[in-house]
Amino acid sequence: MKRILIIGQTDNPGGVETVIKRYYEFLQQDFRMDFMVFTNTCYDEAYFKAHQSRIVFIKSAQFRHPLAYKKEIHTFFEVNKGIYDVIWFNCCDLANSGYIMKQAKITGIRKRIIHAHNTQLMQTGKRRYFYSLMHHYWKNHISRYATDFWACSESAGDFFYKAPILKGKAFKIIHNAIETEKYAYDSVTRKQIRETYNLENRYVIGHVGRFQFQKNHEFLIDIFYEFLKHHPESILLLVGDGSGRAAIRRKINRLGISSHVCFTGSRGDVPDLLQAMDVFVFPSHYEGLGISIVEAQAAGLPCLISDTIPAECIVTKHLVVRYDLKKTPDAWAEKITSLLHLPRKDRTDEIRQAGYDLTQAAEKLETFYAEAKRRNRS
Numbered sequence: 001m002k003r004i005l006i007i008g009q010t011d012n013p014g015g016v017e018t019v020i021k022r023y024y025e026f027l028q029q030d031f032r033m034d035f036m037v038f039t040n041t042c043y044d045e046a047y048f049k050a051h052q053s054r055i056v057f058i059k060s061a062q063f064r065h066p067l068a069y070k071k072e073i074h075t076f077f078e079v080n081k082g083i084y085d086v087i088w089f090n091c092c093d094l095a096n097s098g099y100i101m102k103q104a105k106i107t108g109i110r111k112r113i114i115h116a117h118n119t120q121l122m123q124t125g126k127r128r129y130f131y132s133l134m135h136h137y138w139k140n141h142i143s144r145y146a147t148d149f150w151a152c153s154e155s156a157g158d159f160f161y162k163a164p165i166l167k168g169k170a171f172k173i174i175h176n177a178i179e180t181e182k183y184a185y186d187s188v189t190r191k192q193i194r195e196t197y198n199l200e201n202r203y204v205i206g207h208v209g210r211f212q213f214q215k216n217h218e219f220l221i222d223i224f225y226e227f228l229k230h231h232p233e234s235i236l237l238l239v240g241d242g243s244g245r246a247a248i249r250r251k252i253n254r255l256g257i258s259s260h261v262c263f264t265g266s267r268g269d270v271p272d273l274l275q276a277m278d279v280f281v282f283p284s285h286y287e288g289l290g291i292s293i294v295e296a297q298a299a300g301l302p303c304l305i306s307d308t309i310p311a312e313c314i315v316t317k318h319l320v321v322r323y324d325l326k327k328t329p330d331a332w333a334e335k336i337t338s339l340l341h342l343p344r345k346d347r348t349d350e351i352r353q354a355g356y357d358l359t360q361a362a363e364k365l366e367t368f369y370a371e372a373k374r375r376n377r378s
Helices: 015-027 045-050 066-079 098-106 125-144 154-160 187-196 217-230 245-255 270-276 291-298 329-339 348-353 358-377
Strands: 002-007 031-037 055-057 086-091 111-116 148-151 171-173 204-208 235-239 261-265 279-282 303-306 320-323
Touching: 002 358, 015 031, 015 086, 015 291, 015 358, 045 055, 066 098, 086 098, 098 111, 098 125, 111 154, 148 154, 154 171, 187 270, 204 217, 204 270, 204 291, 217 235, 217 245, 217 279, 217 329, 235 270, 245 261, 270 291, 279 291, 279 329, 291 303, 291 348, 303 329, 320 329
Parallel strands: 002 031, 002 086, 031 055, 086 111, 111 148, 148 171, 204 235, 204 279, 235 261, 279 303, 303 320
Antiparallel strands: none
């Protein structure tokens, strides 16, 4: 069986982790897939192990303990020499990629894929400066060690790769695809969810994303606070978890709107929750693509997103508005109001036509990996 080493899973069910799992579920019948993880735990670890995947935890931090880190990486690839046909490195920057891809090359893994998932660095403070140096160093040198260069969007590709790579045959846009049918608009499910959560006769403004700086929850709360002044029965539905959740909850309490905000935590029923929403608001500082926006469109949900998000995420007609992130919260609130009465309908055909259906996208990966195996044997 063809064997792939995947890097990109963490302890959080974020966008990249979700995309990896979706492809894993589709491909695991034909490929043996193992994971290298840099956090103490792995999201859905039990699920992956139940499907015979090996999970290797790298305990040494690259920049705190560089020598120990290099020893762990070197030992792993030496011990597992000849096992893997492909290494698939899903990353949000290149700072951590170089030494791993170098070792993969030295130990004979022929297909070495970098998969870009972001358009800016996520780090802050001194860490951001250091990561910036490392990212730009490897942006100039990663072509020595990787063989294939993927990105979830053109913007992510620009952030990761130099012009010769972007113009070459090894560069590909690999969509962060979704199981389209799961998200298709369903009026029956919408009614049931709204009844269950006592949302009838209320406007439900929704957001799905990890609580971290990138997602800009602080501004989202300011927007909803202004919207609530004109629509006092409204509810803000926040789906997700993360280290910034407590700070957002404190802000909501200070504003006195806690009874109008629902924290769901990380959920496995996101497609159903999207049905219950009236407008999806996503004011991120930056995104590689914004897979949650594609999911919302599949559910026929009007979307208001920041103009810092790649326009490639817009895969439907007249459903998504990109809005200036420099505009005031009350201006954003007015824009939400303008979207409230857009008709909901099935948008799944548009998702498929844009290439974001998982079955279609996974078949392309399956063909790629099968070809990599044949070349390794020749």
